[in-house]
Amino acid sequence: MITETKGYMSVNFLISQAKNIQIVINENAAEIEALDQNIGDGDHIFNVQRGLKLVVELEDNIKNLPMQKGLNMIAMKVLSGIGGSSGALFGTFFMSMAKTPDLDKDIDFNKACEMVITGINAMKERGKADVGEKTMMDVLIPVSEKLNELKGGNTDMKEGLGEIIKIAEDRMLGTKDMLATKGRASFLGERAKGHIDPGARSSQLIIDTICKSLINK
């Protein structure tokens, strides 16, 4: 069961997730690139791939570090190594996660939820984007809200994670018919309609990968 409390999340957990995500993102790279070329300029996939590679390469430097130090090193690596919107947003995500209180204790499911929620809130603040603006936040904010609901609730965790997978997918698909009001796609007006947002797609794939690996744990 994933409700086990001891050592629920660790730096090693983050690295192994980054490796899983790397495989899935690479498998879907051509699709994400094509989405970005429709409404952006095609840099998103390269930024995400570069970021994942950098995090995976950090393994030897961070695997024995406590959570807060590990997260801060990931944050600095992502922030200085990616660039573009993705670098600033994901760097902010890890930097803020590291600021969650009591990370030196065992991290249980509720604490892990709190970390992710803190991180997503900071991204929202940094990008000044909310739901409905055709960005990755269309996926991440509803996921964060669901995590908040699950945190401390009575829902079976596997069931809850299954719901998150569904929410991420629905919200990702929902960006297709939106007008963009943030990011480079916002310059297109009506022409952005009919295309899924590439950031929403990559975020959904990341969430899908993490949730599935937890469900099958």
Place this chain on the structure above:
Amino acid sequence: MKKFINNVDDFLKESLNGFGNAHSDIIKVNFEPNFISRKTKTKEGKVSLISGGGSGHEPMHGGFVGHGMLDAACPGFVFSAPTPDQMQAAAEHVDSGAGVLFIVKNYSGDIMNFQMGAEMYSGKNDSIITNDDVAVEDSTFTTGRRGVAATVLVEKIVGSLAENGGSLEECKKLGEKVNKNSGTMGVAFTSCTVPAAGKPTFDIGNDEMEFGVGIHGEPGRKREKIQPSKTIVNNMLEAILDDLKPQKNEKTTLFINGMGGTPLTELYLVYNDACEILKSKGIEITRSLVGNYCTSLEMQGASITLLKCDDEILKNWDAPVHTAAMRWGM
């Protein structure tokens, strides 16, 4: 993809290295984090100007580092905003104590990364955001207009004020005035190929043009059939004049900017058409700039920028400048 490349991963590093060696009399290229600074230390009391953005727009911004213009430039990967540690390192390197003004083009990635860089830098600093692209509707609900070729004019004009002792507040104020007084409209005939992508950013027919294109090959207002230059230039100017609403006999600077793949002969032809049209509308062209200054890799196309000029703007435009890409008066 046909490009001068040894290894895609080394593309930026090797190009920056070449730039540094070619212009070692003016600038120095610093690596990890990457930034281009002047060869000489910022003189005491002078406000430092720092700009930056994705690479692929050369000579912007590195080509504008030098006397009378920028103190440092932070190049990101091709078409990707630079990272906050670059801005922090550049600011620490150039600031003489008078403060740093960041000049940022209005793109989400640039805004976020420069904001974080500014937060990480402990010294006095402020920012101006350029958004001269009239192709994009501005409203409170969108990211707003893009910052494009007028950024070159902002960097030149504010650079002169900073060189002559303008304070951080005065530099910011003048930069905002130049930005507000400029309008830009771009057209592309072909796409461009980001080295890491290896294929063109967008497809465009042999007889088509993208009207209102951005500087990364991102789509603009509409896709149209190609027309005679006079018609294209007229449509571009109409969009700019609608936005700028210049007075009759207003003094202006006319800036014809190449996107990287269009020869100067064509840019001068565009200049010729633009002059004729502006004259017929009673608009006075007092200064001119024609060339490839704010490019999109090898894209064929051009942008027109019109800047309404008062005496303060003209004085600072004419002041001496010595950078890799712009030099006059010294």
